[in-house]
Amino acid sequence: MYHAIVFFPLIGALIAGLFGRVLGAKVCEYVTTGCLAFSCLIAWGVFFEHGDHALRVQVAHWFSAGDLTVDWAFRIDRLTKVMLVVVTTVSTLVHLYSVGYMEEDPHRPRFFAYLSLFTFAMLMLVTADNLVQMFFGWEGVGLASYLLIGFWYEKPSANAAAMKAFIVNRVGDFGFSLGIFLVFVLFGSVAFDGIFPRVEELKDAHFHFLGHDWHALTLACLLLFMGAMGKSAQFLLHTWLPDAMEGPTPVSALIHAATMVTAGVFMVARLSPLFEMAPDALVVVTVIGGITAFFAATVGLVQNDIKRVIAYSTCSQLGYMFVALGVGAYSAGVFHLFTHAFFKALLFLGAGSVIHAMHHEQDMRNMGALRRFIPFTTAMMTIGTLALIGFPFTAGYYSKDAIIEAAYASTRPGHTLAFMATVIAALMTSFYSWRLFFMTFEGPARWGAHGHDAHAHDDHHAAAHDDHGHAVATADAHHDDHHAHTPHESPLVMTIPLAILAFGALFAGLIFKDRFIGEGMDAFWGHALAHGHDNHIMHDIHHVPALVSAAPFIMMLLGFVLAFWMYLRRPDVPHTLATQMPLLYNFLLNKWYFDEIYDRIFVRPAKWLGLFFWKEGDGRVIDGFGPDGISARVVDVTRGVVRLQTGYVYHYAFVMLVGVAGLVTWYLMTGAAGGAH
Template sequence: MKFAPFIPLLPLAGFLINGLLRNRLSKTATGIVGSGVVLIAFVLSILVFNSAAAGQSQIFQLFEFIKVGSLNIPFEFQVDQLTALFLLVITGVGFLIHVYSTAYMHEESNAHFARYFAYLNLFVFSMLLLVMGGNYVIMFIGWEGVGLCSYLLIGYWFKNREYNNAAKKAFVMNRIGDLGFLVAVFWMIQTFGSTSYANIFTQLPGEASTAVLTGITLLLLVGAMGKSAQIPLYTWLPDAMAGPTPVSALIHAATMVTAGIYMIARSNLMYALAPASMHVVAIVGLATALLAATIAIKQNDIKKVLAYSTVSQLGYMFLGLGVGAFTGAVFHVMTHAFFKALLFLGAGSVIHAMHHQQDMRFYGGLKKFMPITHFTMLMGCLAIAGIPPFSGFFSKDEILVHAFEANPVYYVLGLLGALMTAFYMFRLYAMTFMGEHRSDLSHHHPHESPKAMTVPLMVLAVLSVVGGLIGIPALFMHDGHKLNTFLAPIFEGSKQYLEKHEPLSHSQEWMMIAISVGLIVVMIVLAIRKYSKSIDAEATGLGKVLENKWYVDELYDTIIVKPLMAIGGFFNTVVEKSGIDRLVNGVGKGLHYSSRQLRLLQSGNVGSYLLMIVIAIILLIRLVFYIKL
C-alpha cells in the first residue's frame, strides 16, 4: 500500500521523457519508455490490490493544496478496494494497448510516434489521478486531464479538419458535463465544508436534506453523462473514432468513459440517500442503452459499430447503478474493459490488414487470412453477447436480475437491448470474417498482424473468457461472488438506505437465464445466417433513420449549433463591427478631425493671438460675473 502514491508518477514520467525528447528518441526507445512505465505501474497496482484484498485502505495526504479561511482541501489520495480494482484495469489494459500501439503506429515518424506515446502516458496519469484522488477536487483535476488528453488523441492527425472537428466536439460536450460537476463541488463545500470523501460521507445522512442531496447528485450525474456518453451528451463518443484505433480502445474500454461510473459508485452513499436521482440514473442509462443499440444495428463502419456498442454498454452500467447494483455496475466496467478493448484492438488488426479500410461491406472471409484475429474477436463477441460462461454473461446477468427486482419493465427493456447487442455484434463478425472476400485482392492483401498486436489480443481474449469467474452468483456457487466480498466495505454503508425489493428465487433466476440465453442464441443464429453470405441493401424507411443515427446530430445542429452560430454572427456583424468597432473608430476619427481643426488656430499671426486672448478674457469675466450672481 505504501507504493500507491508512486503509481501515477510513473506514466507522468513517461509523458515528460517522451514529450521532451521526442526529436531524439528512436521508436524502440519511445515504445520501451511509454509501455515500461505503465507496466511498472501495473506491478505496483497488483501489490496495492493484494493489500486491499487483505482489508487494508489508506489515505495519503501529500501536501496542503487549497486553504482559504476554514476551507482546507489537501492534495490527497484515497486507496481502498474500489481504487485498487480500477488501478488494475487501467494499468493492465492500458499496458496491453501501449504494446499494441508500438506495432500499429510504426508508420509514424519518430517525433510523432513519441508525441503519441506522450499523450497516451498523460492519459493514463490523468485517469490514475481521477480514481486515486481522496476528494472531489483531485478527482476533478484528473477528470479534466482525461478530457484534455481525449482532445489531443482524437485530433492526433491534426492536419485533417474532420478529425479536428471531432476532437473539438468531444472537448466542448465534455465541458458541458464538467460544469455540472463543478457546481456540485461548490455545493458540497457550502453544505459540508469539505470535498474529501471521508469528511462528507461521515456527515451523512444528518448534515444535508434529501432535496440538497438530490440537487448535488443530479449535478454529478450531468458530469457523468458527459464523460460516460449518456443521453443527451453521447454524440461525441462515436465521432471519437477519428483517433487511432488503440486510442479508441483506451477511451472506450479502460479509462475515460468509465470515469462517470466510478464517480457515481464512489458517491454511492449520497445517491442511496437521494432515491429520485437513482431513478433518473436508471432511466437515462436504459434509454441510452436502447437508443445506441438500435443505431449500431445499421452501421457499416466497424469502429462506429463498436462505438455505439460502448455507449449502449455504458447505459447498462448506469442502469445497474440506478437500481442499486453498484457491485454489478463496477463488475461490468471490468468485464467490458476486457472484451471491448479486445474488440477494438481486433478491429484495428482488421483495419491494419485491409490498408485502413473501415467499411465492413468490403470485408468478408477474413478468417482464413487472419486466424488469430478471427478467433480472439469471436471470443469478444461471445463475451459481449452474454453467452455463458464468458465474462459478459455474469456481469450483465447481475444487472438484469437487479433491474427485474426493481421494476420488471426495466428488465424487459434491458433484455431487449441485450438481444440487439448479440445481433449487431454477430452481424459485425459475419460481415468481417465469414463468407467470401468482397474487396479486390489485387489491391488488398489481407494478412495476420505482427505479434506485438496479436499477443495483446490473445491476453484480452483469455480475460474475456475467464474474467467473469470472480463474480459467480450464488445460483451457481455459494460464496462464488468474490468481487462482491471484495467491494463490500465500499458499498456496505449505502445498503440500508436503498429501496428494498423482494429477491428472486433460484428457480426464477434459472428461468430468466434460460429465456435470455435462448433468445440471445436465436439472435446470433439470425445474424450469422443473414450476413455471412450477403450484406444489407440500400437502407430505406426506419433502416435509413437508424443508419443516420436517428438524425440526432442534425437535430442538435438545427436547434443548438445553427442558432448559436446565428447569434454569434449577429454579435460579430452588428454588435462588434457595426457597434463597438464604429464607436472605437469614431472616437479616433473625432479626435483626428478636431485636432486638425484646432491646428488651424496656430496660424503664426500675432494679431489673431491677441484677438483670441481678448475674447477669452471677456468670456472669463462674464463667467465669473454670472457665477457671483
C-alpha cells in the first residue's frame, strides 16, 4: 500500500518520459494524472487510519560502508501521513489543471514526466526513515525543480531562474550535508530510530571544531537548518523563489504550495527531538522565521506581477511556519503547512486562470474589472484571499492565529521579535492580498481598447515574459491580438481543481483543528513530533490576553480598509506615495537590493575568477605549456627538420659527414676520459 503511494508517480514519470513521443501527449496526461490520483486516494485512506504508532516499511538494503549502514525504508507515522496527503492532493490537482493550462504546449509529455518525477522525489523525502534517504529526496526535488523552472529553455530568463534556484539551494544543501555528517559522528547512525532514543544522553555533548568547543547538537541543528533555509527560501537564501515564477504557473503552484518550499519545514518538524535539545538553534529558527515573514511581506506590497505577489506571500507564510517551529509549537507549524497548501495552491492556480483569461498577461496594471468576465475564477480567488489573510473560520484563520499566539506565549529568546514581525506581516498580508484582488478584478478595465495606449510599454514587457512560453512566433502572435480578445473563463478541467482547493481553503481548518492543535492533539500526533517535558506552548496559547488573540483580525481589517481606500476610492494615492517616497518605493520594488548585493559580492567575483582561470590558467598556462604547447613545439621542430629534406645528394653527404665527425669526437672524448681514469 505504501509502496503504491510512493512508486506510482515514478511509474507515470517513466512512462511519460521514455515513451511520450510514441504514446502522444493525451495518453501521457491521462497516465500521469491517473497514477497521481491513485496515490492520492490511498494516501487519504492511510491518513484516516487509527493508531499513532510509527511503522517502518523496508524496501531494500541500500549500502554499507564501514560503520555506516543505510536502508531504503519508509517511516510511516502521523507526520508522514499528513505530508502524503498534502503532496499527493496538490500534485493530483496540479496535474489535472495542467491538462487544460498546457494544452497549446508541444512538449506536454516532458512536462508531465517532470511533474510526476518531482512528486516522487518529494514522497521519497517525506517517507524517509533516515537522513541519507531524506537527502536523496531533498536533492531529487532540487533537480526536478530545476527542470520545471527551466522548462521553457528557449527563454534566457527561464534558464537563468533555473540555474539560480539550483545554485542557491546548493548553498543550503552544503550545510545540510555537513549536518548529516556531524549527526553520524555523534550518534554513529543516520537512521531516526538510532538517533532519537539517544538524544537525551548527548544533550550536553560538545564538538571541537575550528579551535572552539561547540555544543554538539546546537551545531548539528544549525547546519541542518541551513539546508532548510535554502529549500524553504528563508531570509538570505530566499532570492531564488520569486525568479522561480519563470516556470509555468502549475509549477509555481506545486513548488510554492505543497512540495519543495515546505521540505525545510517538514525536515525541522521531523528532527524536532534533536532541535528540542538545542534551544539556541531554535532561537535562530524563530528569529529567521520572523524576519522572513516581515521582509517578504514588505516586498509583496509593491510588486506588479500577479505571480510574484503570491510568491512573496509564500515566502512570508513560510516564515510563520518557522516561527511556530522555533517557539516549540511544532503542531501549529505543520498545521499551517497543511492549510497553506490548499489556499496557496488555489491562489496560484487562480492566478493561472486569470493569466489564461487575459491571454498570458501577468502585469496587474493591465488588468481590472475582470469580475464581470470570469466570475467563477473571481469567486475562487476571493476564497483563497480570505483564507490567506486569516478571515474567521477559513483554513488560514486557525493555523495563523495559533502561530501568532504561540509566539506571544513563548518564553524563549527572540519570541517578542517574532510576535511583532508576524502581527505586522498580518497587516501587510491583508493589504497586498486585497491590492492584488482590487487591481485584478475591480476598478476600471485597463486592457483591450480600455488600456492599450496607456500601457503599451507595459504590455510589451509582459509579452516578453509570457507565462505560456511557447515558441517566439507563437508568443508574438499572441501579442499581436493580445488586446483583441475579451477575457474568458477557463475550461472545466481547470476550474474543477479550483473548486476542490476552495473547499479545502474554507473548511480544512475547521475540520482538522481539533486533531492538529486542539483537544485531540496528543492522541493525533502521538510521538511523531517532540514535546519536551517543559514545552507547554500549545496549552499556553489558550491563556494569552484577548487583545493578542484579536490582533490578527484587527490587522486584517486595517489592511482591507487601507487597500480599499487606496485602490478603489482614491486610486491616485499609490502613485502619489511612490512619487513622494522614491527611495522607500524603489527599495521595496527592488526587493531590498539583495540581488544587486549578491551580484556584487558573489556573482561578479565568481565570474571574474572563472574568466581568469579560463584565460590565464587554462589558456595561457595549461594550453601554453601543457598539451597544446608541447604539440606546438613538436610541430615547430618537425617543420625545421622537414627543411633538411632538400633532395640534393651533397646536402645529405654533408649531414653524414657532420654526423661522423660528431661520433668520432664523442668517442675520443669518452675514451680519453676512461683512459685517464
